[in-house]
Amino acid sequence: MSVGSSAYDVAVVGGGMVGAAVASLLGRCGFSVAVIEAREPAVFDPAGEVGLRVSAISPGSARVLEQAGAWPAIERQRCCPYRSMQVEEAGHPGGVEFEAGSFGLERLGTIVENELIQASLWSALQANPLVERFCPARVASFDNGTDGVSVTLEGGQRLKTALLLAADGAASPLRRQLGIRQDVWDYNQQGLVAVVETEPDNPGVAWQRFMPGGPLAFLPLRDGRSSMVWTRPAREAQALLAEDDDTFLKDLQDASRDGMVRPVSIGPRAAFPLAMRLSEYYVSGRVVLLGDAAHVVHPLAGQGVNIGLADAAALVETLLQSRAAGVDLAEPGRLAHWQRWRRSESELMAGGTHGIRTLFTPPALGALRAFGLRLVGKSWLARDFFIHRAAGMSRNAPRLARGETLKDLLRAS
Numbered sequence: 001m002s003v004g005s006s007a008y009d010v011a012v013v014g015g016g017m018v019g020a021a022v023a024s025l026l027g028r029c030g031f032s033v034a035v036i037e038a039r040e041p042a043v044f045d046p047a048g049e050v051g052l053r054v055s056a057i058s059p060g061s062a063r064v065l066e067q068a069g070a071w072p073a074i075e076r077q078r079c080c081p082y083r084s085m086q087v088e089e090a091g092h093p094g095g096v097e098f099e100a101g102s103f104g105l106e107r108l109g110t111i112v113e114n115e116l117i118q119a120s121l122w123s124a125l126q127a128n129p130l131v132e133r134f135c136p137a138r139v140a141s142f143d144n145g146t147d148g149v150s151v152t153l154e155g156g157q158r159l160k161t162a163l164l165l166a167a168d169g170a171a172s173p174l175r176r177q178l179g180i181r182q183d184v185w186d187y188n189q190q191g192l193v194a195v196v197e198t199e200p201d202n203p204g205v206a207w208q209r210f211m212p213g214g215p216l217a218f219l220p221l222r223d224g225r226s227s228m229v230w231t232r233p234a235r236e237a238q239a240l241l242a243e244d245d246d247t248f249l250k251d252l253q254d255a256s257r258d259g260m261v262r263p264v265s266i267g268p269r270a271a272f273p274l275a276m277r278l279s280e281y282y283v284s285g286r287v288v289l290l291g292d293a294a295h296v297v298h299p300l301a302g303q304g305v306n307i308g309l310a311d312a313a314a315l316v317e318t319l320l321q322s323r324a325a326g327v328d329l330a331e332p333g334r335l336a337h338w339q340r341w342r343r344s345e346s347e348l349m350a351g352g353t354h355g356i357r358t359l360f361t362p363p364a365l366g367a368l369r370a371f372g373l374r375l376v377g378k379s380w381l382a383r384d385f386f387i388h389r390a391a392g393m394s395r396n397a398p399r400l401a402r403g404e405t406l407k408d409l410l411r412a413s
């Protein structure tokens with residue numbers, strides 16, 4: 001224990017993908033960890049229907065999940081690596097294609113159901129005696145004190161911790177209680193998601209078409225179907241959601257006409273409101289914001305959870321250095337360094353995604369965009385910059401994402 005009578009070195013509020021990942025990494029480094037999660041995670045059934053929520057997990061994030069003890073279970077159960085990505089502008093054939101091999105990568109990413117990621121991380125948490133899970137449980141109040149944080153759960157249970165991590169999602173109650181301001185850009189768009197059967201089967205390619213109103217993406221699933229993410233203006237998304245299956249399918253066929261594959265059947269649909277949110281700061285005393293609690297980006301670049309997992313890996317690096325130096329886990333200078341590192345990265349990613357979204361929205365710029373895409377496709381430098389950043393393996397990425405293991409970090413600290 002790092003602080004007086006603290007029961008835990010670190011307490012994590014929110015056991016979603018980011019919270020469970022940071023808890024597992026810390027537990028595996030010998031920190032005592034409490035995880036407080038409001039909802040019991042779903043049990044993943046590999047024989048059941050594919051979930052509506054999937055994520056394109058970058059190679060860097062896969063390495064982080066490997067070190068968190070979750071990746072073998074993910075690969076064993078159900079996921080789909082993709083080696084190729086095609087991006088095009090509606091009405092302008094000949095967009096840009098990225099191939100993993102040309103960047104020295106084995107794959108560009110892996111499509112994984114969010115529920116499988118969370119369930120695999122929770123199995124890793126369960127196997128670690130240093131991690132205690134409070135679920136279902138919520139924080140009723142907390143005192144962000146100079147010597148430690150006192151946390152009271154709804155129901156009255158009290159915990160003490162040196163560091164409190166808020167990984168409680170975009171609506172983060174902890175962030176609100178701390179009064180941390182956010183820049184919010186409401187896109188007035190929604191992301192429609194569904195599992196789509198196509199002819200021919202998806203050949204293992206992440207395909208995205210930019211259209212006025214928002215992009216349409218087909219992400220490959222292991223059984224040859226695609227996970228669709230179709231961004232539309234909010235009102236139109238709601239109308240599409242209310243359509244019967246045949247009408248929706250026809251609209252989807254129109255939108256994807258002459259594309260990589262032709263949709264032939266559609267499963268249940270759901271829609272999620274899209275916004276960009278950037279917190280003014282990520283650290284307040286002994287409380288640290290991680291993942292969507294700190295920042296939310298448009299899903300068109302498939303980066304939200306990847307940035308959150310990089311936050312987690314970077315924080316573990318920082319806390320190992322603090323422990324090795326014998327200083328408080330909440331030492332302000334070290335947390336400020338982590339904040340500068342992660343805030344600049346998430347700003348860059350949010351800004352880049354926001355810029356692409358803005359550029360790709362006005363219909364009048366179609367020809368210019370198609371030209372721009374072809375330029376990016378031809379410029380080796382631009383391709384390399386985009387892909388290595390999206391792969392989570394740039395020079396600024398945390399060491400775990402660049403291939404070092406927890407053992408390497410522990411040896412060095």
Ligand SMILES: Cc1cc2nc3c(=O)[nH]c(=O)nc-3n(C[C@H](O)[C@H](O)[C@H](O)COP(=O)(O)OP(=O)(O)OC[C@H]3O[C@@H](n4cnc5c(N)ncnc54)[C@H](O)[C@@H]3O)c2cc1C
Nearest residue numbers: 014016017018038055056169191291292302303304305306
């Ligand atoms: C349509 C769509 C497609 C996307 N596709 C991608 C993609 O391809 N790749 C990618 O990287 N990202 C993608 N994202 C973004 C990604 O889904 C999010 O970034 C990610 O889910 C954030 O994870 P998180 O753990 O930070 O937050 P969450 O997943 O929101 O988890 C927060 C957790 O905190 C818990 N919680 C909340 N309040 C409390 C409380 N008071 N007490 C205790 N627990 C609490 C919740 O129950 C939940 O389990 C997409 C998003 C959308 C909308």
